[in-house]
Amino acid sequence: MARTRTAVNRTVLGAVGLSLFLAGSWLTATDPAFADRLPTWWPAAGTGTVLLDRNRLAQLRGEGWWTPTAIAASIGLAVLFALWSLGQSRSGRAQPLALPSPGCTVRPQALAEALATRVTALPGITRSRARVLPRRGQRLEVRLRVWLEPDTPPDAVLPTLHTATAEADRAATPYTAHTRVRLSTAPHRTRHVR
Template sequence: MRSIRTAVDRAALGAVGVALLLGGVWLAAGDRALAQRLPAWWPAPAAGTVLLDGDRLARWRGAGWWTPAVMAAAIGLTVLFAWLSLARLRRAGTGRRLALPAPGCTVRPQALSAALTERVLAVPGVVGGRARVTPRRGRRLEADLRVRLAPDTPPGAVLPALRAVAAEAGRAAEPYTVHTRIRLSAAAHRTPHVR
């Protein structure tokens, strides 16, 4: 479904781009210097023509249907583009689903991030942290672990456990290759205040 949506988006953008390009070239061909360099078969506007003639525009504005039709088209296009933008934002917020080896099973990267965060927080000596799993091209996942250590906890004491958690995450996301980056920071000591 995602690839169909992407193809439709690209086709629509391409069609609009080609239409704008052809319209711009047609209008630019009205310049005599450019019109002489174009091939004979190219449809060029006659000298002195304009895109919208003032008399024709005045006649359209005088018709009863012109103003409501233009307003309805403008409102319709605005609502359509707003709806498409909101739908895009909503899809971006939920993230794409990752296919697992079992048929019909998928998982969201946010769910993997939440599970990985729970596993990291269960490691002794860790007082805080979060995990973020980001899908990349070619069946790759990037796991970014930000871990805050308890005061006086050496990094060497928790690093083997964090590596084991990262290896477990790699096995859980089996068809994907997980590249893990671990960032360690220490929680600050609370300095007693004397009053």
């Protein structure tokens, strides 16, 4: 869902930006100072040009389809943007996860913090960051980002890392966790001579 939301947001922002850029470019062409510098294929616009003059607007209003179409398009755009705004606000705090004991719950953020603390304490690891995302049904998606010490090979850390993620899987027992680990090397700090 987050990837879909990001793709929709970028598409909407790109379309709005492109339309504003094109409208601004066309209106810039109405200035005589710029009109002389434009290529010959550029559509010419006269000084003081508007998109719809009063005569053309009155002619459109005289058509039977214009008013209902304009009202329907305005309502449709308003509803579309309202739904889009509501979709943005839904990404709030995740609901607590119910555990097998009656009345026991755990927040996904608490589980992620515990996993990150456990992984950071492992030898050869500088720091880590975890994210736990509840999915439909009894599934969890765990994203774990691990920064290794500069000279630590990944295969030296993988067995202990597997043990730590298995502990986290058991901690969220009724849920099955799908864990994705991303390994990075912490950058070397260059010593400066003073």
